[in-house]
Amino acid sequence: MDSRAPLEQLATHTVSNQAPDLPDYHAYLDDTPLWEGVAREGGADHEPRLRALGEAAGSAAVMALGEQANSNPPRLRAFDRQGRRLDLVEYHPAYHQLMRLGCEHGVHNHAWQAERGGHVAHVALLYMLYQAEGGVCCPLTMTHAVRPALRASTELAAFWEPLLDVEAYDPAYCPASDKQAVTFGMAMTEKQGGSDVRANTTRAEPVSDGYLLQGHKWFCSAPMSDAFLTLAQAPEGLSCFLVPRWRPDGTRNPFLIQRLKDKLGNQANASAEIEYAATWAMPLGPLGEGVKTIIGMVQQTRLDAAVAPVALMRQALVRALHHCRHRGAFGKALIDQPLMRNVLADMALEVEAGLRLVLRLARAFEPGADEQDRHLARVGTAIAKYWLNKRSPEFTCEAMECLGGGGYVEESLMPRLYREAPVNGIWEGSGNVLCLDVLRAFAREPESLQALLSIIEARRGEHAALDRTLARIKGLLTRPEELEMRARSLAEWLAQALQASLLLEDGPAEVAEAWCDARLSERGRVYGALRDSAQVEALLARA
Known part of the structure; x- marks a missing residue:
């Protein structure tokens, strides 16, 4: 809709003190x-x-x-x-x-x-x-x-x-052999099992040129992708299969879309319920080792699902800062009000610490990563996905409040960000699944725990609050009978201690100090609790 030259002088009043629409900005250089x-x-x-x-x-x-x-x-x-x-x-x-x-x-x-x-x-x-x-x-x-x-x-x-190597988008619905580029999807969960994929009932029957699948999937996002990885019960056990939308002979592969989900958010993306009815597939990886095979994909998607909440928080912060720079109240711009400055700086702190964590995890995924980084990628990603997605809904709500009533109406972007915020905490493993997965990894590979602790211990003595958090983590680890019940607390402490350690390692001193003071203390989780005005100014200057 063209909104050029809107009328500000109305019959009953003049429209004033309104933040303009967010102008073009540089999402890389301005961050x-x-x-x-x-x-x-x-x-x-x-x-x-x-x-x-x-x-x-x-x-x-x-x-x-x-x-x-x-x-x-x-x-x-x-x-x-x-x-x-x-x-x-x-x-x-x-x-x-x-x-x-x-x-x-x-x-x-x-x-x-x-x-x-x-x-x-x-x-x-x-x-x-x-x-x-x-x-x-x-x-x-x-x-x-x-x-x-x-x-x-x-x-x-x-x-x-x-x-997959082609940097192009080809949405044509036709065999992959006739396309310039392709996209992939994934379909694992079923009605009766959800995250418990070993309860899947979809069957895979061997035929001369592959397998035929019979069953259903409860969640399949991006159903117009060209091919999907899926799980089905073969005679050897739960196995991973590749399901193309078209058979090799150029005929349609039965990929029956029953309906699209009516979701809280993520509206632009289709999520479907599908059925397989003699649907042709090819096995991927050893039969009977489907989870082991597909977890390579899941590990990558989990990192992206940890990045997403930080991105949402960043965009919410961009909108809140823009509004507060242009909106006045009680004689000065909102951003010049001391309490609002504290809130915005505290929000900027959350984004910076989250971004610091996911970028460090990304380095652990690089080819040639050492053994410590491989363990960090394995368990650090699950911890980050869990914790950052817990922060995002609260954060977007706080940003909405910065805009006041205008942030609560649909013309604002804020309601869309708020509805989007929970999705990545559910997809690719919900909170409990992730926290229990971390415990299993610690039990099977104690080196993964040591990889995390070594990063935190490297900063021992640099901040008293971090030292107390490390002691709390180690204390809980000595009480194995409590670990399953308190797995969320352990994941939270590890996430925040990792963020603190990374910021202390090479971040601006004011940012690292602010994180340790505000997040590793007992002051609660409400934004706007920073106590040092120098930290507030440093964070806003970087936001």
Whole structure:
């Protein structure tokens, strides 16, 4: 909608003291903790790519595409007018434009093509695009994440990887052999089991050229992807399979979309309930080891699901800062009010610490990572996904409050951010699943616990609050009978201690001190509790 030259002089009053629409900004160059962090973690070689997407992602035009894609959600066409199955999902043109933007900037594949720093660059790319629209980042993430699992089959990787390497978007519904580029999805959970995928009942029966699947999946996002990784019970046990939308002979593969989910948020992204009915598939990895195979994909998607809440918080902060710079109350701009400055600085602290953690984890995913980093990637990612997604809903609510009543209405972006905030805490393993997964990893591989503790212990003596938190962690670990019941507390303490340690290692002193003072103390979790005015000013200068 064209909103040029709106009338401010109305019949009954003059419209004044209103923040203007957020202008174009640079999502990379205007984010100091981001470009500092990319350089620190080894991603500086990718700065031209990051600058290019940053310019686009912060533009009003791309932000408008996000609004259009969410206001016009995808629509299922299960049948044609003669009653024949179509199983098509139609998206608004804005969705396709955003997908094209992400693919052309390599959000879905750049990590695997770079010699070094590719995973750090991927996290930065995703972080910027998610701020404009989170829904398209789901298929981009799954397409990025499929590589480790796909490489369990030399034959399948040889066919699909060249199509994944293309920095282009091809939404055509046709066999992959006729396409320029492809996207991937994933379908694991079923009605009766949810996260307990070993309870799956979908069957896989061997035939001469592969397997035929019979069963259902309760959640399948991005159902118009070209192929999916899925789990089914083969004679050897739960196994991983690749399901293309088209058979090798060019005929439709039965991939029956029953309905689209009516979700709280994430409206631009279609999430479907599907059925397999003699659906052709190829095995991926050893039969009977489906979880072990697909976990390579899940590990990658979990990192992205830890990045997403930080991106949401960043965009909410950008909006809150813009509003407070242009809105006056009680004789001065909101941002000049001491308490509001404290709130905004505390929010900036949350974003910077979250970004510091996910960028460090991205480095642990790089090829050639040492043993400590491999353990950090394994358990640190689960901890980060758990904790950062707990912070995001509260944060977006606080940012909404900064805008007052105007932030609560749908014309504002804030309600969309708020509805989006819970999704990544549920997908790819909800909170309890993640915390128990961390405990299992500690039990099976004690080195993973030591990898985390060594990072924290390296900063021992640099802040009393961190030393107390480390003692609390170690104390709980000596009481194994309490660990399962208190797994969430352990994950929270580890996450915040990791963030503190990373900030103390090489972050600005004011930021590190503020984090330890505000998050590792007993002062509670309400934003606006910073006590040092120098910390407030330093954080706002970096925001």
